[in-house]
Amino acid sequence: MSIPVPNTLARKIFLERQGLSRPPTKVLGRQGLYDMIHDLGFVQVDSIQWVERAHHQILFSRNQTYRPKDLQHLLEKDRSLFEHWTHDASVIPSAFFPYWKHRFVRREAKIRENWAKWRGEGFDQAFDETYARIRDTGPVMARDVKAEDHKSGGWWNWHPSKTALEFLWHTGKLAIARREGFQKVYDLAERVIPTEHHAAEVEHEAFVDWACRAALSRLGFATSGEIAAFFKIVTPEEAKTWLTDNREELQELAIETVDGKPRSSFAFADQVGTLMGAPEPPARIRVLSPFDPLIRDRNRTERLFGFFYRIEVFVPEPKRQYGYYVFPLLEGDRLIGRIDMKAERKEGLLDVRRLWLEPGVKPSAGRLERLEAELQRVARFAGMETVRLQPGWLG
Numbered sequence: 001m002s003i004p005v006p007n008t009l010a011r012k013i014f015l016e017r018q019g020l021s022r023p024p025t026k027v028l029g030r031q032g033l034y035d036m037i038h039d040l041g042f043v044q045v046d047s048i049q050w051v052e053r054a055h056h057q058i059l060f061s062r063n064q065t066y067r068p069k070d071l072q073h074l075l076e077k078d079r080s081l082f083e084h085w086t087h088d089a090s091v092i093p094s095a096f097f098p099y100w101k102h103r104f105v106r107r108e109a110k111i112r113e114n115w116a117k118w119r120g121e122g123f124d125q126a127f128d129e130t131y132a133r134i135r136d137t138g139p140v141m142a143r144d145v146k147a148e149d150h151k152s153g154g155w156w157n158w159h160p161s162k163t164a165l166e167f168l169w170h171t172g173k174l175a176i177a178r179r180e181g182f183q184k185v186y187d188l189a190e191r192v193i194p195t196e197h198h199a200a201e202v203e204h205e206a207f208v209d210w211a212c213r214a215a216l217s218r219l220g221f222a223t224s225g226e227i228a229a230f231f232k233i234v235t236p237e238e239a240k241t242w243l244t245d246n247r248e249e250l251q252e253l254a255i256e257t258v259d260g261k262p263r264s265s266f267a268f269a270d271q272v273g274t275l276m277g278a279p280e281p282p283a284r285i286r287v288l289s290p291f292d293p294l295i296r297d298r299n300r301t302e303r304l305f306g307f308f309y310r311i312e313v314f315v316p317e318p319k320r321q322y323g324y325y326v327f328p329l330l331e332g333d334r335l336i337g338r339i340d341m342k343a344e345r346k347e348g349l350l351d352v353r354r355l356w357l358e359p360g361v362k363p364s365a366g367r368l369e370r371l372e373a374e375l376q377r378v379a380r381f382a383g384m385e386t387v388r389l390q391p392g393w394l395g
Contacts, residue, residue, distance in 0.1 A: 002253055003254065004256065005221070005255050006256050007256040007257065010255045011305060012278040012280065013221065013275045014219070014294070014304060015278075015294070015333055016278045017218055017219060017220040018040065018218075019036055020062060020281055020286075021279050021280070021282070024063055025064060028070075029070070030074060037074075037081065038093045040293060041230065042293075043058050043091045044089065044090050044291045046089075048313070049343075050325040050343070051327070051341060051343045051382050054292075055071070055091060056381075058289050075091065079094060079194050081093060082094050082193055086230075086232050087229070087232045088291075094193055094197045097193050097197040098202045099202055101172060102204065102207045102233065104172035107170055108171045125160060126163065126164040127168065129164075131173060131174075133145065135188060139187040142161070142162045142184070145161035145164075169184075173188070173189060176192070207234075212243070214231070215228075215230035216267070221265040221266065222265055222266065223266070226265075227242075249268060249269060250269060251269040257304065258305060283331070283370075284374065285331045285336070285373075286331075287327045287375075288327060289327070290328070291311075295307070301335070305335045306358075312325075322356060325340075327339050331367070331370070334361075335358070337361060338355075339354070341353060343382045343383075344388075345383075348384055348385040348386065350387045352375060353390050353393060354390070354393055355393055
């Protein structure tokens with residue numbers, strides 16, 4: 001028999017599991033930062049720095065004492081985190097590396113098939129040579145191995161050694177040792193990943209079991225499809241089979257969507273009591289990254305919050321509904337709107353261009369005061385001295 005979960009409670013459960021119900025001003029520190037990322041499962045990395053890069057903003061939105069230098073330390077000194085792929089490039093706990101080995105094996109055959117079509121025959125000619133160079137001479141960047149006569153281009157025009165670096169990274173033979181100006185510095189994986197994690201092996205059945213359990217725990221409640229999509233390291237079929245095989249440990253929940261319809265999901269039976277006691281999230285307004293894990297599954301976001309969001313970076317300007325890089329706004333347990341703003345670094349200011357509130361959300365004095373307080377926090381975090389509200393920013 002399924003347990004009904006009202007929509008407001010479902011939102012609180014998901015917010016708690018996504019680290020958005022914790023005190024945002026409690027001093028974090030390096031260990032607290034590691035624990036946060038471990039609890040989230042991963043944090044997406046993105047190069048766009050419209051205000052701050054996605055990974056920094058994701059962490060800051062959860063705790064305003066977050067400092068990017070602590071993340072750099074965990075990645076490059078402590079090595080308790082590494083960079084690799086989930087649904088996209090992400091920061092992941094190094095303790096998860098043994099499970100990612102299964103992803104490496106699965107991806108290698110697929111990459112060879114796809115890249116042969118993209119790059120043409122002989123695309124892998126530089127693989128062994130590139131690996132040997134790094135093994136013998138140490139870490140490199142793509143520009144270090146670029147052929148002198150190769151004209152620069154985008155990802156579709158990688159030179160052979162750039163192709164080799166990406167292939168060797170995607171298949172786990174190389175790892176990202178550090179970044180310089182956000183450019184990857186590659187080294188052998190065994191020289192980057194701590195030995196106890198690099199050497200560990202996990203059988204296939206244990207890998208699938210871990211991936212599904214880790215995903216469901218971090219989602220709070222989920223379908224088999226949502227479990228598979230979380231890390232994107234197991235197939236939908238594997239997640240569906242896991243759900244069936246472990247049914248005795250699970251409790252079916254009837255999650256009320258924002259339109260009042262129940263949606264069947266599952267949670268760990270021994271966690272249901274904790275889920276039902278999900279706390280109220282802070283009432284303050286928070287600016288989320290377009291890549292925040294709370295909204296990564298756009299369909300889940302619409303079902304739970306009634307909030308439609310699509311990033312428009314790749315949409316031609318005349319066809320954009322909102323803007324190039326528009327940030328969702330979270331207030332308590334509601335997604336209340338989106339805001340168009342950019343850090344103008346030469347001027348030292350956060351330029352706020354336009355605010356769109358969701359239907360039924362009023363720009364009350366109290367709400368605008370909370371929003372402006374958050375904009376001041378974001379500006380300081382991005383290194384900006386002031387916030388500039390453009391004329392007509394309220395719409």
